[in-house]
Amino acid sequence: MRKNYFTLVLLSVIIVGLIAFSGCCRKPPEEVADAEAALASVQEKCAEDYVPEDFQKAQDKMKESHDWFDQKKCKESKAAALEVIALSDEIEKKAEYTQQEAKVKAEESIEKAKAAIAEAERAKAAEYASALLSESKNLLATAEETMKDECAYLRVPQLADSAAAKAGQAKMAAEEEIRRIEERKRAEEEARRRAEEEALRAKPRNWVVQKGECLWKISEYEKIYQDPFQWPLIYNANKDQIKDPDLIFPDQNFVIPRDVPEEEVKAAIKFAKNRPWPVPNYLFDGK
Numbered sequence: 001m002r003k004n005y006f007t008l009v010l011l012s013v014i015i016v017g018l019i020a021f022s023g024c025c026r027k028p029p030e031e032v033a034d035a036e037a038a039l040a041s042v043q044e045k046c047a048e049d050y051v052p053e054d055f056q057k058a059q060d061k062m063k064e065s066h067d068w069f070d071q072k073k074c075k076e077s078k079a080a081a082l083e084v085i086a087l088s089d090e091i092e093k094k095a096e097y098t099q100q101e102a103k104v105k106a107e108e109s110i111e112k113a114k115a116a117i118a119e120a121e122r123a124k125a126a127e128y129a130s131a132l133l134s135e136s137k138n139l140l141a142t143a144e145e146t147m148k149d150e151c152a153y154l155r156v157p158q159l160a161d162s163a164a165a166k167a168g169q170a171k172m173a174a175e176e177e178i179r180r181i182e183e184r185k186r187a188e189e190e191a192r193r194r195a196e197e198e199a200l201r202a203k204p205r206n207w208v209v210q211k212g213e214c215l216w217k218i219s220e221y222e223k224i225y226q227d228p229f230q231w232p233l234i235y236n237a238n239k240d241q242i243k244d245p246d247l248i249f250p251d252q253n254f255v256i257p258r259d260v261p262e263e264e265v266k267a268a269i270k271f272a273k274n275r276p277w278p279v280p281n282y283l284f285d286g287k
Helices: 002-025 030-044 052-070 074-122 130-146 153-202 215-220 228-237 262-273
Strands: 206-208 253-255
Touching: 030 052, 030 074, 052 074, 074 130, 074 153, 130 153, 215 228, 228 253, 228 262
Parallel strands: none
Antiparallel strands: 206 253
């Protein structure tokens, strides 16, 4: 009887132990909740952006902890949760370092973009490459806006570098356009110079007197006035050299007036045709 009593007591203890053991996973261990909180904390601190591989590893371990709990294996679930907590501590430090490093690089890239845009503006890109310059400024504005998101520092350099590249293109395009304009101006100036030279050859503004010439004869030349009666125009413009209109000398360099008003031309012709002579038929100005 006594033996049976002890047997019953032993069985009761075993049953209570089994019930207690099976009841340990009726709810997740406290460490699981701590692990979830730690993982959420590092996620808020941009770990998913700056250390994605490490964060994914912690997430996988967190899932493993839940899977162990689903299998009623508290010990394994707790161990996995503790690993998540340890990983979260490492991730937080690593993410913070990477974030600060990314921030510095992002700020440097924005400054470089600003410098490139300023250089493009000095090259007159606003005037000669406005579309490219606008694209550059829009990219920079996007980079600066992205910079406001602490989790997005890694995306800033690409935007800023694109802005700098566009600014460089704008600068080159402006310089090239300015070169084209200058070359066109030089070509136009050269054409104008040649035209003037040709015009001077056809209608000279100066005439060096040759032996046997007189004002009448010079005025009659095709390249001068094609009219001998206009010789007073030459005389009036060169009175400092000509004392007597009937007496000029070789090698004298006379100014040949051009674009003379019609009234002056008519007056010169009238003078030539009605000029009084010192003696009858003296170097008669007529035909």
